[in-house]
Amino acid sequence: MRYPDAIDKLIEALRKYPGVGRKTAERFALYTVNRLNDEAIDEIVDAYLRIKEDIFKCPICGNITDTDPCYICKDQSRDKSTIIVIEEAKDLIVMEKTNKYHGLYHVLNGAISPSDGIGPEDINIKGLLVRLKDETIKEVILATNLSNEGETTAQYISRLLQDSTILVTRIAHGIPAGGNIEYADEITISKALEGRRKL
Amino acid sequence: MRYPDAIDKLIEALRKYPGVGRKTAERFALYTVNRLNDEAIDEIVDAYLRIKEDIFKCPICGNITDTDPCYICKDQSRDKSTIIVIEEAKDLIVMEKTNKYHGLYHVLNGAISPSDGIGPEDINIKGLLVRLKDETIKEVILATNLSNEGETTAQYISRLLQDSTILVTRIAHGIPAGGNIEYADEITISKALEGRRKL
Numbered sequence: 064m065r066y067p068d069a070i071d072k073l074i075e076a077l078r079k080y081p082g083v084g085r086k087t088a089e090r091f092a093l094y095t096v097n098r099l100n101d102e103a104i105d106e107i108v109d110a111y112l113r114i115k116e117d118i119f120k121c122p123i124c125g126n127i128t129d130t131d132p133c134y135i136c137k138d139q140s141r142d143k144s145t146i147i148v149i150e151e152a153k154d155l156i157v158m159e160k161t162n163k164y165h166g167l168y169h170v171l172n173g174a175i176s177p178s179d180g181i182g183p184e185d186i187n188i189k190g191l192l193v194r195l196k197d198e199t200i201k202e203v204i205l206a207t208n209l210s211n212e213g214e215t216t217a218q219y220i221s222r223l224l225q226d227s228t229i230l231v232t233r234i235a236h237g238i239p240a241g242g243n244i245e246y247a248d249e250i251t252i253s254k255a256l257e258g259r260r261k262l
Numbered sequence: 263m264r265y266p267d268a269i270d271k272l273i274e275a276l277r278k279y280p281g282v283g284r285k286t287a288e289r290f291a292l293y294t295v296n297r298l299n300d301e302a303i304d305e306i307v308d309a310y311l312r313i314k315e316d317i318f319k320c321p322i323c324g325n326i327t328d329t330d331p332c333y334i335c336k337d338q339s340r341d342k343s344t345i346i347v348i349e350e351a352k353d354l355i356v357m358e359k360t361n362k363y364h365g366l367y368h369v370l371n372g373a374i375s376p377s378d379g380i381g382p383e384d385i386n387i388k389g390l391l392v393r394l395k396d397e398t399i400k401e402v403i404l405a406t407n408l409s410n411e412g413e414t415t416a417q418y419i420s421r422l423l424q425d426s427t428i429l430v431t432r433i434a435h436g437i438p439a440g441g442n443i444e445y446a447d448e449i450t451i452s453k454a455l456e457g458r459r460k461l
Contacts, residue, residue, distance in 0.1 A: 066355065067328035069312035076309040079302060080290050086444075091279050092313075093352055096326050097371055101314055103278060108310050110275040111294070113268035115303050118295055127295050129266035153292055156265065172296055245285075 070096065123194070125170035125187040127152040135168055142166040144201040147234075148191065148220065150174045150208060153245045158206070163253045166204075169194065174212035175219055181212075183219055191220070195229060205262070206234040206255075208243050221262040231262050269295065322393070324369035324386040326351040334367055341365040343400040346433075347390065347419065349373045349407060352444045357405070362452045365403075368393065373411035374418055380411075382418055390419070394428060403458055405433040407442050420461040431458040 065071065070092050077088040095104065120126070121133035128134070135141065135155070145166030149155055155168050173186040194200065205220060207213035221231045235255045247255075264270065269291050276287040294303065319325070320332035327333070334340065334354070344365030348354055354367050372385040393399065404419060406412035420430045434454045446454075 066351075067317055067326065069309065069316040069328060070326065072305075073309035073313055076306040079298065079306075080293055089352065093326075093350065094279055095310070095313055096317055097350070099278065104310050104314050106271075107275040107278075108307050110268065110272035111303050111307050111310075114272055114291075114294055115300055117268040118266055127266065127269065127292075129268060151292065151296070152265075153288065 124168050125172055125190060126155060126168060143199045145204065146200055147204045147206050149206050150213060154206065157245055157247065157252060161249045161253045163256055171216065174207055174216045176212040188220065200229060202230040202232060204232050204234060233262050323367050324371055324389060325354060325367060342398045344403065345399055346403045346405050348405050349412060353405065356444055356446065356451060360448045360452045362455055370415065373406055373415040375411040387419065399428060401429040401431060403431050403433060430461050432461050434458050
């Protein structure tokens with residue numbers, strides 16, 4: 064007594080996603096069978112295939128992109144003297160929504176988390192150090208989340224740069240501790256940017 | 263300022279699922295980009311393609327299946343005199359887990375819900391009436407959920423059969439009202455089966 068093999072396979076595949084347990088994956092799979100027509104399934108399949116084909120990390124900043132370099136790095140009108148360091152590409156999207164910042168970004172694609180076995184070498188810090196050799200960069204704004212991982216990562220990077228001439232700042236409080244940047248509203252993020260302090 | 267097109271496409275595709283809003287779809291899409299390798303994405307794609315290719319509704323009972331007829335309908339050892347009517351194939355899975363029932367099933371693939379514009383003709387009731395012309399069937403057990411839709415559907419079917427010689431019963435209380443059969447434990451479902459009453 065079980066589901067047809069194809070349904071079990073889809074359930075197992077969808078369980079890969081964070082917060083998706085057996086019951087949820089089962090509901091998604093049965094919804095696919097009962098409510099999605101072939102056209103809708105093709106849309107999903109094409110979307111996944113395009114992710115595989117088109118998407119990569121920007122070799123300069125680590126942002127997820129389908130152009131080399133990404134639309135931020137190739138934008139000549141941006142202020143090349145400042146880099147905001149963020150954990151995920153989605154944080155960049157929220158930052159840009161504020162229209163308060165016109166510099167560059169560096170996406171770590173993660174944060175230091177010893178408990179998850181994620182060390183400094185597992186996130187995009189080396190790429191940041193390479194960029195900082197360029198003397199046009201005057202300030203690094205650390206905008207990792209106000210979580211243990213984000214704070215640890217900010218402290219680690221600021222220590223790496225303590226002997227350099229680059230101004231290292233931390234995004235201001237204003238974003239509630241434990242909260243993620245992606246959920247913060249634009250005013251809160253604007254205030255956090257304005258209130259940044261030297262570490 | 264936006265995500266690459268391929269990511270927007272995946273976000274839109276995943277939003278088709280019940281309970282998946284913009285933020286959740288975004289999280290799934292970025293997880294796909296940041297954490298799933300090509301192999302993992304291929305598994306998901308293959309699973310969707312197999313759903314399209316292998317899965318269909320059993321022409322006899324409406325169960326989702328990859329064999330014609332489904333493994334229940336083709337099992338000669340099952341008691342052909344009783345049919346349990348359920349809303350979804352997942353309810354059949356839970357019923358079978360009890361090992362208390364060895365008859366047949368009829369999967370409506372939905373329930374009557376005027377507010378959602380779902381009428382009797384939109385679910386698999388016509389197929390049930392065709393099956394009931396076979397005189398070997400002595401009892402129909404209505405095991406739709408104890409929700410408004412499930413109750414309406416049960417009442418509708420029992421009215422259709424009130425002049426027939428077939429015994430029409432309703433699964434017993436025991437499953438909490440408003441709850442769905444898929445979440446009930448096996449003992450509760452066994453009790454509900456034992457306590458069924460004539461309508």
